[in-house]
Amino acid sequence: MIPFLDLKAQARTIGPQIDAAIMRALRNERSAQGHEAGAFEERFADYCNVSCCRAVNSGASALHLALLAAGVEPGDEVITVSMNFVATTNAIIRCGATPVFVDVYPVTWTMNPALVEAAITSKTKAIVPTHLHGLMADMDSIMSIARRHGLLVVEDAAQAHGAEYKGRRAGSIGDLGCFSFYPDKNIGACGEAGAVVTDHPELARRVSRLLDRAQSDVLARCDDRMDEVQAAVLNVKMDYIESWTEARRSIAAQYDQALSGRALACPRPPSHDRHVYHIYAVKLPHRDQTFEMLRGAGIGVGIHYAVPVHLQKSYVELGYRVGDLPVSERLAREFLSLPVYPDLLPDQCSVVASELKKIAASETQVFRGDAAFQNKTLRHGLVA
Numbered sequence: 001m002i003p004f005l006d007l008k009a010q011a012r013t014i015g016p017q018i019d020a021a022i023m024r025a026l027r028n029e030r031s032a033q034g035h036e037a038g039a040f041e042e043r044f045a046d047y048c049n050v051s052c053c054r055a056v057n058s059g060a061s062a063l064h065l066a067l068l069a070a071g072v073e074p075g076d077e078v079i080t081v082s083m084n085f086v087a088t089t090n091a092i093i094r095c096g097a098t099p100v101f102v103d104v105y106p107v108t109w110t111m112n113p114a115l116v117e118a119a120i121t122s123k124t125k126a127i128v129p130t131h132l133h134g135l136m137a138d139m140d141s142i143m144s145i146a147r148r149h150g151l152l153v154v155e156d157a158a159q160a161h162g163a164e165y166k167g168r169r170a171g172s173i174g175d176l177g178c179f180s181f182y183p184d185k186n187i188g189a190c191g192e193a194g195a196v197v198t199d200h201p202e203l204a205r206r207v208s209r210l211l212d213r214a215q216s217d218v219l220a221r222c223d224d225r226m227d228e229v230q231a232a233v234l235n236v237k238m239d240y241i242e243s244w245t246e247a248r249r250s251i252a253a254q255y256d257q258a259l260s261g262r263a264l265a266c267p268r269p270p271s272h273d274r275h276v277y278h279i280y281a282v283k284l285p286h287r288d289q290t291f292e293m294l295r296g297a298g299i300g301v302g303i304h305y306a307v308p309v310h311l312q313k314s315y316v317e318l319g320y321r322v323g324d325l326p327v328s329e330r331l332a333r334e335f336l337s338l339p340v341y342p343d344l345l346p347d348q349c350s351v352v353a354s355e356l357k358k359i360a361a362s363e364t365q366v367f368r369g370d371a372a373f374q375n376k377t378l379r380h381g382l383v384a
C-alpha cells in the first residue's frame with residue numbers, strides 16, 4: 001500500500017521538534033502576532049524575497065484579504081481560472097465581486113494570458129492566476145496585460161511555496177501573493193494557516209490596516225491573524241522547506257524518467273521555471289478506469305480537480321456552460337495525481353510508475369490521443 005500522502009512519516013522525523021515548539025507557544029501565553037507569528041512573517045518574507053509577509057489563518061483568508069487590499073469591491077469583476085480549488089473563486093465572491101473565468105494553457109495548465117485581454121471589461125479590477133500544482137503561471141505576460149489596463153495581480157501561490165519563474169519566487173511578481181499552509185500543502189501547519197506577501201509598501205500598509213485590531217477606522221477589518229501554535233509549527237518546518245522541495249523535485253524527475261517514452265501528458269515546466277510539485281499530474285484518456293486500477297493495486301491516487309469550478313453546482317448562477325472552457329474541462333476529465341511527498345521512497349515511486357505502465361500496456365487505448373493534443377499547443381508556440 002502506497003498512500004497518496006503520508007503525513008505520519010513526516011511526524012516521525014520531526015515530531016519531537018514540533019511537540020517542543022507547540023509547548024513553547026502554549027506556555028508563553030502571547031496572543032496572535034506575538035513572537036512566533038512575527039518570526040514566521042520575517043522568515044517567510046525572506047523566503048519569498050519580498051519586504052512584507054502577514055501571517056493569517058488560512059489560504060482562503062489570505063486571498064480575501066489580498067483582494068480587499070487590492071481594492072476589489074462589490075460590482076467589480078476579477079479574472080481567474082476555473083481549473084482550480086474553489087477557495088480562490090469564493091474569495092472573489094466574498095468581496096462581493098464576480099469571478100470571470102479564462103481557460104488554461106494545454107501545456108502548463110495555468111492561466112492562458114492570450115485569453116485574458118478579451119475577458120477585461122470596464123468593471124475588471126484584478127487578475128488572480130493560480131500556480132497550479134506548483135508550476136507558476138506565465139507571469140510576464142499576465143503582468144504586462146495588467147499594467148496596460150491598470151489592473152492589480154494577486155498570485156494564488158497556495159500550491160507553490162518556493163516555486164520560481166525566471167529566477168523570481170512565487171508571490172513576489174504580482175502585486176500581492178497568497179499562500180496556504182493547510183496540513184497537506186508543501187509546508188503545512190497542524191491546522192489552518194496562510195499568508196499574504198507583497199513587496200509594495202502601500203499594499204503592505206493596507207493589508208496590515210485590515211488585520212490590526214487597533215485600527216478602528218477600517219470597516220472591512222479581518223480578524224484573520226495566524227495563531228501562535230500554527231506559527232510555531234511552521235517555524236520548525238521552515239528549516240526543511242528547501243530539502244523537502246528538492247525531494248519532491250527528485251521524485252518528479254524519477255516519474256518523468258520512468259514514464260518517458262509514453263505519450264503521457266504531464267504539465268511541462270518551461271526551462272526557466274522551478275516546479276515544486278505540490279501535485280504530480282498525468283493526463284490520460286481512460287482516467288477513471290486507470291484511477292480504479294491503481295487504487296486496486298494499493299496505490300493512493302487523487303484527482304485535483306474532477307469538476308472545474310465553472311461547472312460546479314454551487315456556481316450555476318455565474319452562467320457558465322459545458323464547452324465554455326474546453327481545455328479546463330478536458331483536463332478535469334483526463335488527469336490524475338500520483339503520490340509525491342518528501343518521504344516517498346524511490347522504490348515506492350518505481351512501483352507506482354511500473355503499475356501505471358502495466359495498466360497502459362493492458363489498455364492499448366490508454367495513452368493514445370495525447371500527441372495530437374500537445375501538437376496543437378506546439379503550433380500555438382506556447383512551449384518555452
Ligand SMILES: *Cc1c(COP(=O)(O)O)cnc(C)c1O
Nearest residue numbers: 058059060085087158159180182
Ligand atoms: C489550498 C488552496 C487554497 C486555499 O487554502 P486554505 O488554506 O485551504 O484556505 C487556495 N487556492 C489553492 C490553489 C489551494 O490549493
